[in-house]
Amino acid sequence: MNDVVLAIYSDRLFMAAVAVYVLAMALHAAEYAALRSAYEPAAVPVAVGGEASPGGEPDALPPPDAPAPGRPARSRADRLGGAAVNLVVLAALLQLGSIVTRGLAADRWPLGNMYEFTSAVCLAAVVTWLVVLRRVPAVRTVALFVLLPVVILLFLAGTVLYARAAPVVPALRSYWLVVHVTTMTVSSGLLFVPGMASLLYLLRRSSRGGALVDRLPSAAALDRLAYRTTIVAFPLYTFGVIAGAIWAEAAWGRFWGWDPKETVAFVVWVVYAAYLHARSTAGWRSGRAAWINVAGLVVVLFNLFFINMVVAGLHSYAGL
Amino acid sequence: MTTTAPPATPPDESTPAFPRAPWALLRNTWRGLTSMRTALVLLFLLALAALPGALLPQRSLNQRLVTQYFADHPTLAPLLDRLQFFGVFAAPWFAAVYLLLMVSLVGCLLPRTAEQLRGLRTPPVVTPRNLARLPHAAQRTVAEPIADVEERARGRLRGWRTRWSDEPGDVRTGSAERGHLHEVGNLVFHLSLLGLLVAFALGKLFGYEGQVVVLSGGGQFCNTGILGYDSFRAGLRVDGTDLQPFCVRVDDFTAAYEANGQPASFSASIGFQTAADVTAGTAAWRQATLAVNHPLRTDGSRLYLLGHGYAPRFTVTYPDGQQRTGEVQWRPVDQTTLLSEGATKFARPGVTDEQQRRTTQLAVTGLLAPTSSGGQVVTSVFPALDDPEVAVDVLRGDLGLDDGRGQSIFTVDRSKLDTGELTRVARQNMRPGDEITLDDGTRVRFDGVRDWVSLQVSHDPAQLWVLVSAVFLLAGLMLSLAVRRRRFWVRLTPDAAGGTRVELGGLARTDRAGYGEEFDRLTAAVLGTCPDDDVQQSRKTEDGP
Numbered sequence: 001m002n003d004v005v006l007a008i009y010s011d012r013l014f015m016a017a018v019a020v021y022v023l024a025m026a027l028h029a030a031e032y033a034a035l036r037s038a039y040e041p042a043a044v045p046v047a048v049g050g051e052a053s054p055g056g057e058p059d060a061l062p063p064p065d066a067p068a069p070g071r072p073a074r075s076r077a078d079r080l081g082g083a084a085v086n087l088v089v090l091a092a093l094l095q096l097g098s099i100v101t102r103g104l105a106a107d108r109w110p111l112g113n114m115y116e117f118t119s120a121v122c123l124a125a126v127v128t129w130l131v132v133l134r135r136v137p138a139v140r141t142v143a144l145f146v147l148l149p150v151v152i153l154l155f156l157a158g159t160v161l162y163a164r165a166a167p168v169v170p171a172l173r174s175y176w177l178v179v180h181v182t183t184m185t186v187s188s189g190l191l192f193v194p195g196m197a198s199l200l201y202l203l204r205r206s207s208r209g210g211a212l213v214d215r216l217p218s219a220a221a222l223d224r225l226a227y228r229t230t231i232v233a234f235p236l237y238t239f240g241v242i243a244g245a246i247w248a249e250a251a252w253g254r255f256w257g258w259d260p261k262e263t264v265a266f267v268v269w270v271v272y273a274a275y276l277h278a279r280s281t282a283g284w285r286s287g288r289a290a291w292i293n294v295a296g297l298v299v300v301l302f303n304l305f306f307i308n309m310v311v312a313g314l315h316s317y318a319g320l
Numbered sequence: 321m322t323t324t325a326p327p328a329t330p331p332d333e334s335t336p337a338f339p340r341a342p343w344a345l346l347r348n349t350w351r352g353l354t355s356m357r358t359a360l361v362l363l364f365l366l367a368l369a370a371l372p373g374a375l376l377p378q379r380s381l382n383q384r385l386v387t388q389y390f391a392d393h394p395t396l397a398p399l400l401d402r403l404q405f406f407g408v409f410a411a412p413w414f415a416a417v418y419l420l421l422m423v424s425l426v427g428c429l430l431p432r433t434a435e436q437l438r439g440l441r442t443p444p445v446v447t448p449r450n451l452a453r454l455p456h457a458a459q460r461t462v463a464e465p466i467a468d469v470e471e472r473a474r475g476r477l478r479g480w481r482t483r484w485s486d487e488p489g490d491v492r493t494g495s496a497e498r499g500h501l502h503e504v505g506n507l508v509f510h511l512s513l514l515g516l517l518v519a520f521a522l523g524k525l526f527g528y529e530g531q532v533v534v535l536s537g538g539g540q541f542c543n544t545g546i547l548g549y550d551s552f553r554a555g556l557r558v559d560g561t562d563l564q565p566f567c568v569r570v571d572d573f574t575a576a577y578e579a580n581g582q583p584a585s586f587s588a589s590i591g592f593q594t595a596a597d598v599t600a601g602t603a604a605w606r607q608a609t610l611a612v613n614h615p616l617r618t619d620g621s622r623l624y625l626l627g628h629g630y631a632p633r634f635t636v637t638y639p640d641g642q643q644r645t646g647e648v649q650w651r652p653v654d655q656t657t658l659l660s661e662g663a664t665k666f667a668r669p670g671v672t673d674e675q676q677r678r679t680t681q682l683a684v685t686g687l688l689a690p691t692s693s694g695g696q697v698v699t700s701v702f703p704a705l706d707d708p709e710v711a712v713d714v715l716r717g718d719l720g721l722d723d724g725r726g727q728s729i730f731t732v733d734r735s736k737l738d739t740g741e742l743t744r745v746a747r748q749n750m751r752p753g754d755e756i757t758l759d760d761g762t763r764v765r766f767d768g769v770r771d772w773v774s775l776q777v778s779h780d781p782a783q784l785w786v787l788v789s790a791v792f793l794l795a796g797l798m799l800s801l802a803v804r805r806r807r808f809w810v811r812l813t814p815d816a817a818g819g820t821r822v823e824l825g826g827l828a829r830t831d832r833a834g835y836g837e838e839f840d841r842l843t844a845a846v847l848g849t850c851p852d853d854d855v856q857q858s859r860k861t862e863d864g865p
């Protein structure tokens with residue numbers, strides 16, 4: 001197969017992935033809607049929003065609409081949700097296929113421009129989400145809130161940011177670059193999930209989210225989800241920054257030069273360090289820590305998009 | 321500093337309201353500075369303080385963009401400038417934030433290290449009276465006698481630091497503790513952070529960075545002093561007197577481009593002599609290849625290939641038969657096609673009279689296209705040197721070469737054309753070999769084009785220590801995040817039937833997220849059940865005290 005054909009395949013797979021994500025979102029939305037009946041007080045009085053009942057681990061609780069013992073049939077919401085998750089897995093595989101074929105088409109590591117970064121960050125976020133879901137199935141209702149930003153970003157990637165498969169400039173040909181960009185992309189994708197979880201946690205806590213968030217997992221479960229994902233992402237991010245410095249030493253003549261992108265990566269790092277500190281500071285542990293995590297995600301996205309597109313720096317050759 | 325403590329002991333945050341003596345004030349300031357909350361605030365300040373460095377152009381990175389910003393925002397820019405927003409990372413207020421943070425860090429870490437060392441020698445804390453009040457708790461009555469349960473518990477808690485003791489009424493209790501590596505990791509992390517900063521600062525003090533343009537095809541450069549460089553950035557403790565005097569000769573430069581003009585690879589084959597070679601008077605040159613991402617490391621310095629461009633060569637033949645050849649670099653004005661501009665300047669040889677010198681200087685100035693579009697207006701269509709052509713003006717008169725002021729090697733002061741100090745005596749497009757004859761019989765020939773490369777020498781004696789610190793930092797961080805410091809208590813009370821009433825309690829000192837499953841497994845093991853048996857358990861929500 002020649003490169004042009006491969007590049008076309010890559011684009012088609014990308015579009016297919018987006019379509020399947022949208023379909024999965026629709027199913028998740030239907031699941032979310034179907035859950036309502038389960039929450040109506042008369043129907044199942046016990047399941048008050050999956051809130052931690054005293055003496056029980058919130059995420060160890062069965063989903064609120066779990067079948068009563070002795071009745072094996074799965075509820076409608078459960079079936080919809082299960083199907084949606086399968087679709088997300090399928091979409092992730094399609095997207096992975098799109099990224100791999102693009103790498104083959106351009107004959108290089110497929111992280112060379114904004115379109116490719118964005119796609120990979122989204123894939124990392126989705127995979128993180130699937131892993132989280134596997135370990136804590138009860139958080140499934142968060143799916144909609146993870147997929148929505150992912151689909152929006154993918155849409156932007158496929159339209160505004162799209163770039164044809166092409167080689168990259170010499171400075172980008174280095175295996176430290178591969179290590180650096182890959183870890184930065186994956187850790188940014190990882191940070192996506194805790195950012196959304198913390199946001200939902202804040203909504204859940206404030207009780208202002210109302211009907212929109214009342215079927216989410218408990219605030220405590222969301223908070224834990226945020227923390228546990230962050231402590232995986234943060235060391236990876238740290239490693240990514242160090243790899244970037246090693247590469248910059250070989251490519252630009254200094255390991256650190258306060259280039260705009262480097263500066264904002266530093267800011268991101270400090271914000272997440274503050275998050276971890278807040279988790280061990282009396283009075284900061286819950287609400288404020290969650291705000292910091294949300295701020296962290298904002299800065300990550302800012303670094304990924306604004307700095308690349310608006311501020312000129314050494315990193316800008318990543319191209320649009 | 322207030323970390324999570326067992327709920328029984330409230331965090332120690334008491335500070336007297338009115339410091340009586342200066343040293344009380346000092347002590348309170350110190351306490352305040354080294355508190356976890358201050359560290360948090362300082363971290364925020366640091367993040368905030370770095371932001372203008374990313375959003376505004378910085379002098380250290382790009383003076384041109386700063387000038388542009390001043391032109392675009394004539395009222396705002398001077399204000400920002402007074403706040404040093406165009407040099408954030410050298411600004412005193414930025415230094416103040418991170419120095420305070422470092423002081424806070426030391427003040428926080430020293431007591432913590434001491435406490436840590438003490439903690440390693442003291443046995444785990446005694447079992448709290450009421451285990452049911454702990455975040456993780458379980459209880460159950462089993463049929464076995466106390467001794468059997470204790471043995472099972474001891475077996476399960478192997479690897480934990482434990483202590484067993486008696487309580488009145490034949491009660492046995494055990495306290496177990498694990499995860500000191502969390503603290504170790506945390507200390508290693510923070511200390512490495514300190515080390516990294518110190519190494520970074522040393523590098524800035526004792527390092528330097530110099531750039532120089534060298535013509536390919538035999539051009540040479542020696543690292544003997546600041547004057548050899550086109551630009552030089554010295555650390556505070558560098559005066560340029562004792563640089564390592566290695567030498568470099570650029571033999572050849574090759575560039576490859578994609579069909580669309582995007583660069584594919586650059587490399588320069590060079591010869592070099594280390595400082596030792598030079599002092600030993602060696603004649604031979606060592607061979608090396610410089611490429612993007614591939615610097616030469618020698619004599620504790622690094623040599624980089626930063627960029628390249630073209631230097632046209634002109635020969636001027638004066639009416640009296642004397643010849644002068646000029647070959648200086650022209651600078652690219654378009655990075656994708658390497659269309660370049662420049663000025664090659666000549667002073668007529670043998671003219672000593674000042675007045676006469678001022679009327680006979682020549683400049684060949686204009687544009688150079690490595691691959692010319694052809695036609696009247698020369699532009700470049702490709703960055704490689706496939707079909708070079710220059711479009712030049714020849715100017716004659718006073719170039720200002722003698723007035724002692726430094727001038728750009730790329731341009732001619734065009735205002736002199738208006739005042740009549742310079743006159744344009746020819747305008748022509750030329751290909752290699754072409755010649756112009758001026759009105760006075762002087763001939764200007766365009767001989768050809770050579771590559772130049774721009775090299776950078778960087779010296780940072782501490783950068784290895786930055787790397788070492790960074791590696792330790794990462795290892796400490798992973799250790800501290802992966803290991804949780806946690807405690808587990810057992811209280812075994814005999815019951816009337818000869819069995820044992822087992823009470824268990826658990827507390828994770830740092831962050832409770834994630835201790836639950838392990839506690840359940842421990843509980844099951846001590847009780848000799850499967851985790852899902854209906855043990856009477858309680859676990860508080862994790863929102864913390």
Ligand code: HEM
Nearest residue numbers: 273276277280354355356359421424425428506800801830
């Ligand atoms: C230079 C800026 C600093 C950075 C980037 C930083 C970063 C971090 C990070 C990422 C953690 C999380 C590791 C973990 O959870 O174990 C942490 C924990 C901690 N930091 Fe810092 N820190 C800084 C300064 C300080 C200062 C000034 C103090 C003292 C007031 C301090 C005290 C602590 C303590 C006590 C912990 C452990 C909390 C725990 O055991 O969970 N740090 N720090």
